[in-house]
Amino acid sequence: xxxxxxxxxSGWLLxxxxxxGLLVIGAAWLVTPAGANGAAVTSARQxxxxxxxxxxxxxxxxxxxxxKGTGNFTGIVTLGGAALDLKPKxxxxxxxxxxxxxxxxxxxxxxxxxxxxxxxxxxxxxxxxDKAPAGKKYDTxxxxxxxxxxxxxxxxxxxxxxxxxxxxxxxxxxxAHNTHTNPIRNTGFNQAIxxxxxxxxxxxxxxxxxxxxxxxxxxxxxxxAYHLVLDHPFGxxxxxxxxxxxxxxxxxKYEFIIWQExxxxxxxxxxxxxxADKVTDKKIAVPAAKFAK
Amino acid sequence: MRIRPAxxxxxxxxxTAVGCGQAPEAAFVLHQKTSELSxxxxxxxxxxxxxxxxTPHQLVAWQKFPFDYGASGENLVTGRNLYxxxxxxxxxxxxxxxxxxxxxxxxxxRDYRLGKFKFTSTKSGLKPRRDDLREIVKQGIPGxxxxxxxxxxxxxxxxxxEYVRWLSARGExxxxxxxTLVGEGGGEKDISRRVNKDGESREAILKGLAxxxxxxxxxxxAIAAGDVADSWVAADADENxxxxxxxxxxxxxKTGLPTDESLHKGRELYVSKKAKCMDxxxxxxxxxxxxxxxxxxxxxxxxxxxxxxxGLHDDWGNVQKPRNLTKGQYRGGRRPVDLFRRVYAGxxxxxxxxxxxxxLTDEEIWHLVNYVxxxxxxxxxxxxxxxEKPSVASTGG
Numbered sequence: 276x277x278x279x280x281x282x283x284x285s286g287w288l289l290x291x292x293x294x295x296g297l298l299v300i301g302a303a304w305l306v307t308p309a310g311a312n313g314a315a316v317t318s319a320r321q322x323x324x325x326x327x328x329x330x331x332x333x334x335x336x337x338x339x340x341x342x343k344g345t346g347n348f349t350g351i352v353t354l355g356g357a358a359l360d361l362k363p364k365x366x367x368x369x370x371x372x373x374x375x376x377x378x379x380x381x382x383x384x385x386x387x388x389x390x391x392x393x394x395x396x397x398x399x400x401x402x403x404x405d406k407a408p409a410g411k412k413y414d415t416x417x418x419x420x421x422x423x424x425x426x427x428x429x430x431x432x433x434x435x436x437x438x439x440x441x442x443x444x445x446x447x448x449x450x451a452h453n454t455h456t457n458p459i460r461n462t463g464f465n466q467a468i469x470x471x472x473x474x475x476x477x478x479x480x481x482x483x484x485x486x487x488x489x490x491x492x493x494x495x496x497x498x499x500a501y502h503l504v505l506d507h508p509f510g511x512x513x514x515x516x517x518x519x520x521x522x523x524x525x526x527x528k529y530e531f532i533i534w535q536e537x538x539x540x541x542x543x544x545x546x547x548x549x550x551a552d553k554v555t556d557k558k559i560a561v562p563a564a565k566f567a568k
Numbered sequence: 569m570r571i572r573p574a575x576x577x578x579x580x581x582x583x584t585a586v587g588c589g590q591a592p593e594a595a596f597v598l599h600q601k602t603s604e605l606s607x608x609x610x611x612x613x614x615x616x617x618x619x620x621x622x623t624p625h626q627l628v629a630w631q632k633f634p635f636d637y638g639a640s641g642e643n644l645v646t647g648r649n650l651y652x653x654x655x656x657x658x659x660x661x662x663x664x665x666x667x668x669x670x671x672x673x674x675x676x677x678r679d680y681r682l683g684k685f686k687f688t689s690t691k692s693g694l695k696p697r698r699d700d701l702r703e704i705v706k707q708g709i710p711g712x713x714x715x716x717x718x719x720x721x722x723x724x725x726x727x728x729x730e731y732v733r734w735l736s737a738r739g740e741x742x743x744x745x746x747x748t749l750v751g752e753g754g755g756e757k758d759i760s761r762r763v764n765k766d767g768e769s770r771e772a773i774l775k776g777l778a779x780x781x782x783x784x785x786x787x788x789x790a791i792a793a794g795d796v797a798d799s800w801v802a803a804d805a806d807e808n809x810x811x812x813x814x815x816x817x818x819x820x821x822k823t824g825l826p827t828d829e830s831l832h833k834g835r836e837l838y839v840s841k842k843a844k845c846m847d848x849x850x851x852x853x854x855x856x857x858x859x860x861x862x863x864x865x866x867x868x869x870x871x872x873x874x875x876x877x878x879g880l881h882d883d884w885g886n887v888q889k890p891r892n893l894t895k896g897q898y899r900g901g902r903r904p905v906d907l908f909r910r911v912y913a914g915x916x917x918x919x920x921x922x923x924x925x926x927x928l929t930d931e932e933i934w935h936l937v938n939y940v941x942x943x944x945x946x947x948x949x950x951x952x953x954x955x956e957k958p959s960v961a962s963t964g965g
Contacts, residue, residue: 494844
């Protein structure tokens with residue numbers, strides 16, 4: 276053992292925190308469950324499922340057919356109740372806005388809850404599997420994803436990137452932005468993007484993330500977007516009408532995460548059973564009360 | 569890139585206990601976020617930490633946590649002893665920046681547990697090299713209470729650095745475990761909300777959590793350990809060291825001082841649309857840019873919450889003023905290359921972004937460095953009054 280040991284230890288023992296901490300550790304251990312074996316857990320539903328059966332009526336565009344032997348999961352996420360009236364984050368022509376010449380060229384909408392007037396569908400909701408189906412590996416798409424900025428707004432507002440698929444950060448604005456993320460697993464990114472960056476700066480996520488990563492620009496406080504990073508293709512974001520489609524799932528039982536930026540989980544474990552050569556369609560309504568501040 | 573096999577051999581056996589003798593004993597404290605977990609979730613985190621890192625008296629070396637802490641297990645014990653003597657009263661037993669004297673200090677001592685360090689020579693987003701940590705401990709951080717330990721022998725400095733890395737890895741690991749459990753719905757507040765607001769059954773929630781802890785948690789913990797280890801290994805990789813691609817630009821061949829032209833370019837860049845240093849540091853470099861008056865959202869909050877105070881914040885949640893560049897005091901070192909690296913990679917854990925390789929060329933960064941280094945010597949700052957008219961009246965000195 277180290278020779279410094281004896282003469283040094285007494286000094287620092289005194290400064291320390293009480294032994295209570297250690298006792299707590301012991302106690303907490305006892306309540307750690309010792310292997311609740313294989314019991315299937317059914318999560319309580321947080322949303323109202325209006326129709327549980329396979330229907331494709333809501334999807335206005337004809338759903339595509341799944342590849343042979345696989346199934347598709349489609350659906351619509353709607354707001355159950357009146358939509359909130361959200362003011363634009365920057366009003367067109369507001370000269371007091373920061374960098375108004377560029378940022379107030381147009382309204383910058385508040386995209387924290389985007390609801391389609393006719394379908395009541397909520398846009399930009401992520402529907403995805405946390406992990407790839409057991410034992411499966413999927414190739415990284417060759418094409419990079421493009422993440423652009425225009426009028427001091429990120430485009431798109433939500434993006435699904437695959438692990439190791441480059442995301443090219445571009446800008447059409449004639450001022451600098453910075454693209455700043457704080458992911459849980461991946462290295463954080465906080466990079467200045469020069470005006471009119473047309474080639475794109477490479478942002479690479481080399482690990483999957485369980486939840487969408489928030490992206491901000493510190494130079495323009497209102498700018499936000501979300502990146503979801505998956506190591507498989509089974510994730511989708513709802514379109515402007517609130518619809519989503521996840522293609523070619525191997526048949527089986529799944530639990531999807533449904534996540535929306537203002538409320539977080541819409542559902543942690545949305546159970547879906549996929550059958551070969553079929554489309555499974557779900558309607559998911561989120562009560563408006565959930566969005567009340 | 570995992571490094572396990574090669575390095576595991578370096579790891580000593582579990583280091584045996586240090587005589588404990590008199591109470592009260594030093595103990596690692598839980599992160600605030602850990603204490604906000606449900607009982608079983610918190611227990612799982614505590615168990616993992618104890619298993620992989622032990623206690624301050626009984627350090628568990630890396631054989632259970634896959635990365636190199638340098639030399640032998642004894643080095644870590646030496647590092648700990650030195651840390652307890654020199655650093656603990658500010659940085660705390662757990663490296664949480666919350667030692668007994670911390671509450672009197674501003675800025676607060678660094679909380680190592682985020683795994684982020686501000687003043688590094690590595691590329692954007694990356695952890696510090698060993699050299700960076702050693703340099704900081706050696707030089708101290710001017711303008712803060714972080715003292716210089718220049719008188720310690722190199723071997724002791726090295727041992728302390730290893731212990732800081734170890735504490736940081738422990739803390740970051742804890743936070744990652746907590747994030748995993750919070751993601752699974754293990755936060756006590758979250759559970760109460762689901763039970764009271766959404767009408768879910770508490771039993772069902774706890775059962776789901778117990779099931780997760782029993783089945784998947786071990787694997788998630790291994791992934792988290794690997795991520796932390798990877799990031800420390802990456803920091804020491806040579807390709808991640810920032811080396812300017814050209815020697816300091818804009819110097820007069822005869823005097824060796826920055827030329828007027830370079831200072832002009834620096835000034836123009838400083839106020840330019842493409843660098844926007846001014847938005848934070850202010851037109852005259854006083855640290856009073858427009859962004860210091862804004863209110864900011866707290867990162868990682870869903871739904872979004874705002875900080876109570878206006879102004880830029882660092883990732884520890886402290887208000888962080890952009891440096892007043894007219895004072896000539898630089899926390900991360902005052903050599904031109906230090907400032908080059910600050911601008912190239914940004915200041916990690918803060919809102920100051922990385923400019924290198926994206927917005928600015930290496931040459932442009934040098935002009936900015938020249939300009940910044942001149943600012944404290946500019947007697948009156950005409951630029952402060954006329955930001956739109958870049959003017960560098962004197963060449964400093």
